[in-house]
Amino acid sequence: MKTLYLAVLAALALPVFADNHLPPVAAWQGASESLIQPAHPWVTPAELTGLTDSPDYQSTMTYLKKLVESAPSLRLEVLGQSPQGRDIVLVKASQQPDLIGRSGRPTLLVQAGIHSGEIDGKDAGLMLLRDIVHGDKAALLNNVDLLFIPILSVDAHERRGSFNRMNQRGPAIQGWRSTAQNLNINRDYAKIDSPEVRAVLKAINQYQPDLYLDIHVTDGEDYQYDITYGFNEPFASLSPNGASWLSQVYRPAIDKALSRQGHIPGPLVFGLDPQDFSKGLSGSTSTPRFSNGYGDVRHLPTVLVENHSLKPYKQRVLGTYVMLEQTLKLLQEQGKVLQLAKKADENARPQQQVLAFKAAEQPDLIQFKGIRYELVQSDILKGPYVKWTGEPKEYKDLPVYWEKVPAQEVEVPKAYWIPPQYQDVIERLALHGVKMSKISSAKTLELQQLVASEPRFAEKPFEGRFGVSASFDTRWQNVSLPAGSVRVSTDQPLGALAVALLQPQAPDSFFSWGFFHGMFERTEYFETYALIPWIEQQLKTDTKLKQAFAEAEKQDDKLKKDGRARLNWFYQRSPFYDQSYLKYPVLLER
Incomplete structure (x- = not known):
């Protein structure tokens, strides 16, 4: 050998x-x-x-x-x-x-x-x-x-x-x-x-x-x-x-x-x-x-x-x-x-x-075995840089600012529901070892829907992906889950991992890494010649819609002056609007 x-x-x-x-x-x-x-x-x-x-x-x-x-x-x-x-x-x-x-x-x-x-x-x-x-x-x-x-x-x-x-x-x-x-x-x-x-x-x-x-x-x-x-x-x-x-x-x-x-x-x-x-x-x-x-x-x-x-x-x-x-x-x-x-x-x-x-704002103090350094002026850098000397230096009370203050905390749901079209996410959960159950026939449940606002997309790729963050509002609604939908219970040894991957606010969730970018795209829009007659008809028959628009107009100057904004306001409340737009497709069971 x-x-x-x-x-x-x-x-x-x-x-x-x-x-x-x-x-x-x-x-x-x-x-x-x-x-x-x-x-x-x-x-x-x-x-x-x-x-x-x-x-x-x-x-x-x-x-x-x-x-x-x-x-x-x-x-x-x-x-x-x-x-x-x-x-x-x-x-x-x-x-x-x-x-x-x-x-x-x-x-x-x-x-x-x-x-x-x-x-x-x-x-x-x-x-x-x-x-x-x-x-x-x-x-x-x-x-x-x-x-x-x-x-x-x-x-x-x-x-x-x-x-x-x-x-x-x-x-x-x-x-x-x-x-x-x-x-x-x-x-x-x-x-x-x-x-x-x-x-x-x-x-x-x-x-x-x-x-x-x-x-x-x-x-x-x-x-x-x-x-x-x-x-x-x-x-x-x-x-x-x-x-x-x-x-x-x-x-x-x-x-x-x-x-x-x-x-x-x-x-x-x-x-x-x-x-x-x-x-x-x-x-x-x-x-x-x-x-x-x-x-x-x-x-x-x-x-x-x-x-x-x-x-x-x-x-x-x-x-x-x-x-x-x-x-x-x-x-x-x-x-x-x-x-x-x-x-x-x-x-x-x-x-x-x-x-x-x-x-934390207040540091802990530790003894630290450092190395002495000098700040040396560099013509190349046009400024000073640290030059380590190799000589030991003891720090008696060096502050350490530990990341130990909760910055984002959520209530753990009973389960997450993933529609069957998101097989990539389902397969990755299986690779992690997370336990899941699949329904064989459609069912309707009252679940929490998270709706995104103010999405912020990364300007350049990181580790091969364009990340995203957003704010979320929560709505309760009856959801029809198709056959093949998957339920991910948090009542399992890897429940915390499931939360970290499926709760969209988490920094390393599938959402944050960009697995659900489709929720930010719309593919159907309106034509003005079709929408205006529909609005005129609704204002005659739907008093709640008429009152809601009047209240919104009082609070939003743009709605008073911008015709396109007025059309968008009505379109978003019409049955023609994409009901999946900005909605996080993974639903929460409480």
């Missing part, structure tokens, strides 16, 4: 990663360096480079397939194909790999390479799997199962180059952020346009993991931390029991393990002002477009790992290894407690649901 990969790497003639444009970095040594085993018979391709580079897709798959073939505790499953036809694979590691998802053992799902330039998790995971099946760490699978996606965005992984990540130290050759369809699929968890994220949901629905780790590398500021991570905190979580476990059990154990191995773990926060770090930080509460926001709304405890881009690749990979190993150890001890917390969230049926949070 070792001879094979030495030959492969030599043939590639890999360039040396140049980082002289990046801020200075402190030399690092840690106990986790002992994890590198260049003389091991199953040495990984990345270890042969001293963890300065990462193998391509084919070399990764070759190593992985041979590793799986060599160990009865491993299985390899193809979850789907990428747009360019590459396999998206899942490694199953267990003492009983064929029973994962059915045995009741705590299950960890680890995903690497959703942004394939940020591939730390792949190489850490390969090392850990090697040490489990051909080393001294088989006990990590005692009563715990591991699911590992080494590369999610496989096409982007092969858009390889040494200039793909300007602000990141290694690996020498990096993948690309977006997929072959130019989608940033860490924005795709709600709308699931991509086959890559659909593959993840297939694994989640099939194996029902108890904990989900999504491994990235940061952008942005410099600081001392090499491994940062976060989740929707208990004070702003739709899964408060799982979030409390992450906060009170997971974070202290992981921080301790990383610190013991020479790493510096830190919170997942971002600077408010790029030129004045002392103004503080923002702490985000993710919506369901992101992995950790999606996990929160479907009651799957999810940790977003963001290794620090300015730390060397070796340091980041080893920190990731430590984090994965300690997570498995913790699940040995606390996995059943986590399962109970997860079940409690799934069984909860809150009457209100927060759709989005905004930042």
